[in-house]
Amino acid sequence: MARLVDLDSRGELTTAHVRLVASAMGVTERAVWYWLAAARTEGRLSARPRERTVITPEVRRLLAFWGGNVAAVHRELAAQAVGDPTVSVPSLRALQRAVRRDLSVGERAGLRGGEAARRAHDVFGKRPAMWRNACWEGDHKHVPVQVDVEGELACPWITWFIDCATKYILGLAVTPHAPSRDAVLAALRTSITRTEPFGPAGGLPALVRVDRGKEFLSTTVTAALGAFAVPVHDLPAYTPHLKGTVEALNDAVQEMFLVSLPRYTHRQKLTGGRSADPDAPPLTFAAFVALLLDWVRWWNTEHRPAGLDGRTPVEAWQADPTPLRDVPPEHLAFFALEDDGRIRTITTNGVSWRRRPYIAPWMIGHTDTKVRLRHLPHHDGEIEVFDVASGRHLGTAHLAEQASPEQVRALKSARAAAARRLRADLKAAEKLRRQRFAAVTVPTPPEALGTLTAAEAAAELEAADSRDLRALALPGLIPHAPLPDGWVLPRGAAPTEPGHADTGQTDPHANHLNPSAVPPGRHPDTPSEQPTTGQAPSS
Numbered sequence: 327m328a329r330l331v332d333l334d335s336r337g338e339l340t341t342a343h344v345r346l347v348a349s350a351m352g353v354t355e356r357a358v359w360y361w362l363a364a365a366r367t368e369g370r371l372s373a374r375p376r377e378r379t380v381i382t383p384e385v386r387r388l389l390a391f392w393g394g395n396v397a398a399v400h401r402e403l404a405a406q407a408v409g410d411p412t413v414s415v416p417s418l419r420a421l422q423r424a425v426r427r428d429l430s431v432g433e434r435a436g437l438r439g440g441e442a443a444r445r446a447h448d449v450f451g452k453r454p455a456m457w458r459n460a461c462w463e464g465d466h467k468h469v470p471v472q473v474d475v476e477g478e479l480a481c482p483w484i485t486w487f488i489d490c491a492t493k494y495i496l497g498l499a500v501t502p503h504a505p506s507r508d509a510v511l512a513a514l515r516t517s518i519t520r521t522e523p524f525g526p527a528g529g530l531p532a533l534v535r536v537d538r539g540k541e542f543l544s545t546t547v548t549a550a551l552g553a554f555a556v557p558v559h560d561l562p563a564y565t566p567h568l569k570g571t572v573e574a575l576n577d578a579v580q581e582m583f584l585v586s587l588p589r590y591t592h593r594q595k596l597t598g599g600r601s602a603d604p605d606a607p608p609l610t611f612a613a614f615v616a617l618l619l620d621w622v623r624w625w626n627t628e629h630r631p632a633g634l635d636g637r638t639p640v641e642a643w644q645a646d647p648t649p650l651r652d653v654p655p656e657h658l659a660f661f662a663l664e665d666d667g668r669i670r671t672i673t674t675n676g677v678s679w680r681r682r683p684y685i686a687p688w689m690i691g692h693t694d695t696k697v698r699l700r701h702l703p704h705h706d707g708e709i710e711v712f713d714v715a716s717g718r719h720l721g722t723a724h725l726a727e728q729a730s731p732e733q734v735r736a737l738k739s740a741r742a743a744a745a746r747r748l749r750a751d752l753k754a755a756e757k758l759r760r761q762r763f764a765a766v767t768v769p770t771p772p773e774a775l776g777t778l779t780a781a782e783a784a785a786e787l788e789a790a791d792s793r794d795l796r797a798l799a800l801p802g803l804i805p806h807a808p809l810p811d812g813w814v815l816p817r818g819a820a821p822t823e824p825g826h827a828d829t830g831q832t833d834p835h836a837n838h839l840n841p842s843a844v845p846p847g848r849h850p851d852t853p854s855e856q857p858t859t860g861q862a863p864s865s
Contacts, residue, residue, distance in 0.1 A: 327361055327371040334362065379416040379424040389425070394437035396422050450567045456491045457648040462531045463488055463572035464513070464542060466505055467579065472589040474608045475502040476738075481591070482614065484579075485509040485541075487517045487534075490571045492646065493631045494527045494639040495622050500615050507544040508703040514550070515661055518653055523619055524626075527643050529650040535559045535569055546664050546703060554653065583621045587614070660710060660719070666699035669714055677711060677723060684709055684723035692720070 330347060333339040341355075344362075348355045365371055385399060392398040400418045407413040416424070425434065436444030467484040475482075483505045486498035497516030499509045520528035534551060536542035538560050548558050561568045584590060588606045596602055609617070626639045634642045670677050672695045676685035679699055696714040707728065711720045729737075763772040778786075809815070 327365055330358070330362055331365050331371065334366075379420045381424055381428040385421075389437050394434055396425055448567075450570070453490070453570075458489055458491050458494075458527075458643055458646040459529055459531045459648065459650065461490045461533045461535055462496065462517070463490055463535045463569045464510070465537065465569065465572040465576060466539065466541075467576045469584060469614075470580070470591040471584055471587045471614070472591065472608050473502075473614045474610045476735075479589075479608060482611065483509070484618070485513045486572075486575070487513055488572050488575050489527065489531075489639075489643070490535075492527070492639050492642040493571065493575075493634065494626055494643050495524065495575070496527055497524050498618075498622065500618065502611055505541060506703065507541045507546050508705065510541050510544075510547050511550060511661070511703070514547070515658065518661075519658065520650075520652065523623065527626075527640070529652050530554055530556060533557055533559055535561065537561050537565075537569065538563045550661055578625075579621070583618075587617070660700060663700035663710060664703055666701070666709075669696055669698060671696055672711075676726060677709075679709060680706065682706075683726045685726045686711075686721055686723040688721040689723070695720075 330339060330343060333343060339362075344355050344358045348358045351358075364374075385403075388399040388402055389396070392402070397418060400415070400421050403415045403421075407415045429437075430447070432444045432447035435447055464485070464487040467486070469482045469484060472479040472481055480502050482500055482502050484498055484500055485505045487496045488494065489496055497513050497518075499505070499512040499516070501509050516524055518528055518530065520526055534556060536558060541547070542558065543560055551558055566573045580592075585593070587609065588603075589608045593601070628638060630636055630638055637645070666679065670679070672689055672692050674693060676683045676689060677697060677699070678684070679701075697711045697720065698714055699709050699711060701709045706725065708722050708724045711723050712718065713720055762775040764775055766772070
């Protein structure tokens with residue numbers, strides 16, 4: 327329209343121009359002439375703006391308050407406009423159209439379900455194609471499968487590393503409990519070495535990418551990789567899309583393997599949330615690890631993930647001509663060991679660490695040698711001993727007088743029994759503390775249920791008081807011995823002789839407790855230095 331108006335202002339506008347624009351825009355010539363008339367009279371080059379409902383900050387706040395419920399927001403706006411004729415409330419249909427027009431799908435999902443729902447509608451780019459060992463990604467995976475760990479059901483954890491270019495699972499470590507830095511170090515060791523069951527892949531990567539897990543960013547892990555000049559790139563928190571390769575692996579192992587195992591906790595439920603087979607026998611921990619290693623072998627050698635042009639991870643690895651950087655076995659012998667940081671001396675009892683002696687046959691003849699200790703995190707059964715002067719590795723020392731497996735099992739059983747007793751006591755205390763109230767249908771004060779009789783309340787209070795007194799009582803108190811005959815007692819406080827009845831009469835030979843009845847320089851309860859004569863001392 328700006329071009330037609332320009333031609334019209336210079337007097338060069340013809341019907342041919344109008345016919346050409348109408349044909350290009352797919353409208354009639356009459357419509358184009360109408361637009362020209364509107365431009366001449368009203369000065370506008372576009373359609374007349376229509377009045378429509380807009381989403382104001384107040385409406386956005388109400389949408390967040392009502393969880394994205396547009397009908398509830400409309401009722402709130404209508405309630406606010408009652409009695410105020412100056413406030414106009416759009417219709418529900420108009421408000422719904424405005425929400426769909428002004429808010430994106432992700433924003434509407436975020437108002438209903440939060441940030442995780444909003445991120446589901448984001449668009450993420452793919453990282454450029456790289457070469458093998460250019461970048462590894464590591465993560466923990468909580469396994470939703472209950473396995474038998476020494477007679478108890480537990481859901482293990484997997485710690486593993488994957489090559490981003492070839493999608494090759496380089497190594498892993500499985501723990502029956504939440505993993506710590508020792509699991510990360512064990513998975514790294516198996517990833518670097520190019521031996522079975524994860525070979526032939528391995529070597530040193532150019533970069534390791536992890537999330538902000540404290541186990542991956544611990545000083546031990548960063549120092550172990552830093553010794554080989556391998557940087558650890560910690561990603562921002564709650565950004566799984568930045569390490570999409572290992573996150574896709576976490577989803578794949580659950581959908582392709584874990585769902586088929588017995589006692590899978592995310593399996594379909596019956597009415598009431600009951601499991602279809604609650605008595606299914608669980609796998610042992612060793613059996614689960616064996617099945618997991620079989621699945622990893624299948625993934626590396628038979629599965630063909632998307633993005634590898636129909637090749638398996640091992641075929642993609644072997645087809646990559648990038649040279650590998652292997653680590654000599656002697657350099658990995660003490661990989662990821664923590665330094666004790668102190669200088670110790672080998673004595674006739676061995677070497678002491680954490681107040682426990684460690685001994686080894688090679689220590690014979692090495693007493694008075696100054697050494698330093700290194701150990702694998704959470705593995706205190708053995709330590710590595712190094713000479714302070716030369717830094718030479720002297721040998722491995724083992725814990726002396728280590729408890730037998732039977733003793734360890736008995737100790738665990740005793741601890742479990744104590745935990746069960748404490749749990750039962752706490753549950754009983756919560757039942758006593760719990761207060762229930764009657765259901766109401768109108769706004770009235772709550773009415774307490776479970777009333778007690780006065781006798782029951784008094785009995786429970788008396789028992790509580792007696793328990794408190796017993797807790798405050800001092801054990802081992804010795805009763806008072808009989809008073810010596812030479813003590814001067816207050817009048818009326820003479821002890822009753824054993825075997826004689828108390829007549830209520832005062833002892834004529836005892837004085838009242840007052841300053842005038844005690845000689846100067848003596849305490850009323852101080853034994854007399856003179857033998858008693860049966861007469862009270864004169865005042």
